[in-house]
Amino acid sequence: MAVRFGLVGCGIMGADHARILRSDIAGAELVAVHDKDRGRAERVAADGCKIHADPGQLIADPAVDAVIIASPDATHAPLTRAAIALGKPVLCEKPMATSLDEARGIVDAEVAGGRQLVQVGFMRRFDPGYRAMRAAVTAGTLGNPLFLHCIHRNAVGPDYVTSDLVLANSCVHEIDISRFVLGEDHARVRVVRARPSRKAPNRQPLMMILETASGVVVSVEAFLDAQYGYDVQGELVCEEGTLSLDPHPPTRRRLTGLDGHAVEGDWVGRFAEAYRCQLRDFVVALNGGRFQGSSAWDGYVASLTAEAALKALKSGDTVPVTPGDRPAFYDAAG
Numbered sequence: 001m002a003v004r005f006g007l008v009g010c011g012i013m014g015a016d017h018a019r020i021l022r023s024d025i026a027g028a029e030l031v032a033v034h035d036k037d038r039g040r041a042e043r044v045a046a047d048g049c050k051i052h053a054d055p056g057q058l059i060a061d062p063a064v065d066a067v068i069i070a071s072p073d074a075t076h077a078p079l080t081r082a083a084i085a086l087g088k089p090v091l092c093e094k095p096m097a098t099s100l101d102e103a104r105g106i107v108d109a110e111v112a113g114g115r116q117l118v119q120v121g122f123m124r125r126f127d128p129g130y131r132a133m134r135a136a137v138t139a140g141t142l143g144n145p146l147f148l149h150c151i152h153r154n155a156v157g158p159d160y161v162t163s164d165l166v167l168a169n170s171c172v173h174e175i176d177i178s179r180f181v182l183g184e185d186h187a188r189v190r191v192v193r194a195r196p197s198r199k200a201p202n203r204q205p206l207m208m209i210l211e212t213a214s215g216v217v218v219s220v221e222a223f224l225d226a227q228y229g230y231d232v233q234g235e236l237v238c239e240e241g242t243l244s245l246d247p248h249p250p251t252r253r254r255l256t257g258l259d260g261h262a263v264e265g266d267w268v269g270r271f272a273e274a275y276r277c278q279l280r281d282f283v284v285a286l287n288g289g290r291f292q293g294s295s296a297w298d299g300y301v302a303s304l305t306a307e308a309a310l311k312a313l314k315s316g317d318t319v320p321v322t323p324g325d326r327p328a329f330y331d332a333a334g
């Protein structure tokens, strides 16, 4: 039987999840939506799709089997907790929570319930390039990893995203994907600021440097105002070779005076395949498969690491990252 989804938040991400559910995922159906702005909910709802005036009602709706949360960050933790309380699986956009207490509360509630229900929308784990890096590390084909260089540039970031928020909202992607690729936690972090671009005087581009317990160094350039487009790059440097993400789209253009690749405008195009595979595998997991994406524990560790990075940004110091032991509950989740 098809998994019947309810969607909270019908903005850029919510509308894209709805589109993917309807066009690309076998065995899934979008049956209910909610957005604080009813007009947005109406635009995403199609014939037969219920519009709820309240997110709690949507989660409790007996016709909803699983929930996607794509509303603003501050709503993620309370709505995820509401879904756990009713035993409903939830794909929650990143970050899972806006405070460490909230994030830990989600882990504790899920463990107490005895069943994995939460997947966090760190969709890069489903991107073919990062998967190839993970496979190379696991197989040891390039020798031991030494560096992972990450670049995360947006064309023009939203005004409300301060330098501090860049860590919790953008860099969490690199925090999570570097844990995934390297298969280990970070041990410490420091953050250096560049001077502000004259195009965005209120925000500083950041360089975050993470070190893992085994001594791999992860560099992350986070620059929200690069103007020319959305550009995510990655290079894994190992003892015997390197592996880099291909440009996206991979086709190369030659025009008068130009030989190169087009640049995506935003993440929806750049990670289209990852978003699709994320939802596809989530549905497979709900039908008795194994969760492949980031667990609530991964969401918690990402928040904890982002918080350590914020301390490092403010103090200029190197700050330890100490997630503690992962509950055995998550062993099956990998």
Ligand SMILES: NC(=O)c1ccc[n+]([C@@H]2O[C@H](COP(=O)([O-])OP(=O)(O)OC[C@H]3O[C@@H](n4cnc5c(N)ncnc54)[C@H](O)[C@@H]3O)[C@@H](O)[C@H]2O)c1
Pocket (backbone or CB within 6 Å): 008, 009, 010, 011, 012, 013, 014, 034, 035, 036, 037, 040, 055, 070, 071, 072, 073, 075, 093, 094, 095, 121, 122, 123, 169, 267
């Ligand atoms: N995984 C990714 O790559 C990725 C990329 C971008 C954004 N995100 C995350 O997805 C979430 C949504 O981002 P977006 O870019 O779609 O933002 P958006 O502003 O386009 O959409 C957010 C929607 O939520 C609605 N909303 C606001 N308050 C609400 C509330 N209290 N309850 C219900 N709906 C409410 C808004 O009306 C809007 O339609 C954010 O948490 C963001 O961090 C993830």
